[in-house]
Amino acid sequence: MNQKASNPIQVLLICGGGSSEHEVSLRTADFIERELQKCGDLQLTRVTMSAEGQLHDGSGKLRELRSDRLLYSSNGSAQPVDYVIPAIHGYPGETGDLQSQLEILGLPYYGCGPEASKLCFNKVTTKLWLSALGIDNTPYRFLCANTAEETAKARDALKRWGAIFIKASNQGSSVGCYKVTEEATLAQVLDKAFRLSPYVLVEKCLTVRELEVAAYTYKGELVITPPGEVCAPADTFYSYEEKYAENSRAETHVVAKDLSDAQLGWIYEASKRAFIGLQLKDLSRIDFFLTDEGDIYLNEVNTFPGMTPISMFPKMLQNQGHDFNVYLADLIRSAVNQTA
Template sequence: MAKPTVAIVFGGRSTEHGVSCVTAGGVLGAIDRDRWDVVAIGITREGRWTLASTEPGDWRIVDGAMPDVPRSHAVVLPPFEAGSREWRVVEDGTMRSLGEIDVVFPLLHGPWGEDGTVQGALELVDARYVGSGVLASAAGMDKQFMKTIFADAGLPVTPDVVVTPVHGVAAQRERIEALGLPVFVKPARAGSSMGISKVSSWDALEAAVADAQKHDPKVLIEAAVVGREIETAVLATPGGLLTSPPGEIITGGDHDFYDFDAKYLDEAAVTLLCPTSLEPAVAATVADYAKRAFRAIGAESLARVDVFVTDAGGVVVNEINTMPGFTTTSMYPRMAAAAGISYRELIETLLTVALERPVGLR
């Protein structure tokens, strides 16, 4: 029997382009080529869909530099109509068939990919894909609406103030200062800890907001929670939702928190404890909140849910990531491994479930 074909889609227009490329390299290196035919589709920073290399080594960090999808490759076109699985390539003015693609693995982070836009494009042609659908992806990307959904589901969240170009810092100064110091300033629709600042003096607030707005005009200013940062990997399987043991990230060196450099450029300064030590009742609450958060936004396939655990044992939901970092050293696969699921098995599960997912409204 012919092997099913999976398209690994990565890169994209967001500031997380390089992170997405590294994630793709990890998956390309681990996917079972005896089980799957693999096509790599890289989206350039300008939004051009191209036929890309399937060699994992082409998508690694070199001397601290993130990889980029080059512009010079053949352009890839999705199916022309719903129900067709045939993708095409246009090169030197000539169109040819890329063959039928059975399932898409969109390894995109940030806007124009993780936020429901690419998911919508795939839904238009009834393409099966790994990950959450349009609404869950959009809600999971926008921290303002994510927290609104969580609060409505009865999950505790951190207090925050939203700053936009229309409703800026000056107009909301009183509400912001009521949060108390320190606060975290975050782009509302970005990930990989890009543009996040910890503000311990109100004099630094304006600069922190300006830095966050380089990534997103909408910014969240959140009250800091004194406690431990705990993460849980959630995986949807035919038998139901699985959660990993709770993981805890310990940062050292010059990192005041788990920022971009700590995640991708200074792994020696980061320690993941999984399972980490929690009271059994607290660990049960963390797992319960992770599943409730997953269901609250209607997530599918996979997600990483991050919470704070206070000294008193309280649990506060921080966020959900519907397409977490997926390299071999990323926290999601490492937590899955602690649950007994290897990196290759994880990829196999995600693709197998996606291949059986119904198309159209569900």
């Protein structure tokens, strides 16, 4: 069944959320809203989720999405919802929680499903799955508790590797990520990481080039772009602040230079294997490390990448010759027609 032009598709854009990435989620929603305003057959309603999970419209009025697939206002009026865009970085948008709710409501939505979102948001389970899929990833240990027995693994890794990254396993965009080079600071850093997550990842610190691939579905076909590159300042790693600050010193290149055909081929195959094996949907940004020795590791899979003015995903999609509004509108129309 085709949606009639006189009956536009009702799209609900949910942004904000209760994570430390609330403000970045608003900026991603700004981009998506601007793009979808170019599509005449889509009617967009935007709401912001508070830390308590409540939805508020632009006037601050409370809105509620119910099982009848209607968005209710506090005065009892309601409007239909055909499709949802959960533009929330971190919890509950990238953790699978919001997607599970939308599945229960029977609403089609943009992005990966609950299981894929949950797997990829947890850095430990991501690595276990990558290894199971035969995809190389950085040397690591993981800690399941902030106890002497477990933290001894981190001290051993620091002695063996010289420098390590301590990462809270259930955080996004470099939140809870710390570089450690001296044992004197290790306990304090572990305390910080465990306050953010029940599991902590310990990774070998490598000198690398940071490469990023956009993988997405365009008109029914999986597209994997050539890798772009993020060049962080030499005196720091690509932290949350460097990713999103307006005065960020990081440089980004939509197409990475000086990669061999073999390297490009491996990145493409690893990206495809990850997208299919992890059962991703609609979009992802897949990040790689290229070491000075020529080794390539898949670092992480981001199931809802940032879409701010400096974000790589929309830039790489555009460089591929695809308009973002055409890409997203096609996904929306296809999903709504399938459920009509």
